[in-house]
Amino acid sequence: MLLGLTTDSLTPVGLPVAHQAGTGGVAGGTLTVPGIPGNTFVFVQMVVWDQTIWGSSLSGVPQQWRGYTDIIPLELSYAFDPPLIPFFNQAAIVPVPEPSSIALLALACGGALVGLRRRHPVRSDMR
Secondary structure, three states, X not given: OEEEOOOOOOEEOOOOOOOEOOOOEOOOOOXXXXXXXXXOXXXXXXXXXXXXXHOOOHHHOOHHHOEEOOOEEEEOOOOOOOXXXXXXXXXXXXXXXXXXXXXXXXXXXXXXXXXXXHHOOOOOOOO
């Protein structure tokens, strides 16, 4: 999660949490925000990435491979109050790297060569 007192001051808060497959949600638990008292309105945004490729640290993820939700206002609760759950309106879509056209062309040529070799095997017993 990214959190800040303004939309321009969002910084990472808490630890990365894996997406729950099949539920469409993330159970991130309760976050403690040091230096900001309860009943204060803050702005929250969720950032997502493919942890299998980039690891669990946001700092290691290139900007173009991150997905972001919309930024929403949220009132922080005190420790003794029930926590408020942020509901985002925009899904965080993780970009998927697409192979280059050169890689696709090389793959197609390799497949064609394998197909030709199977149809016309090289004979080693020719004299």
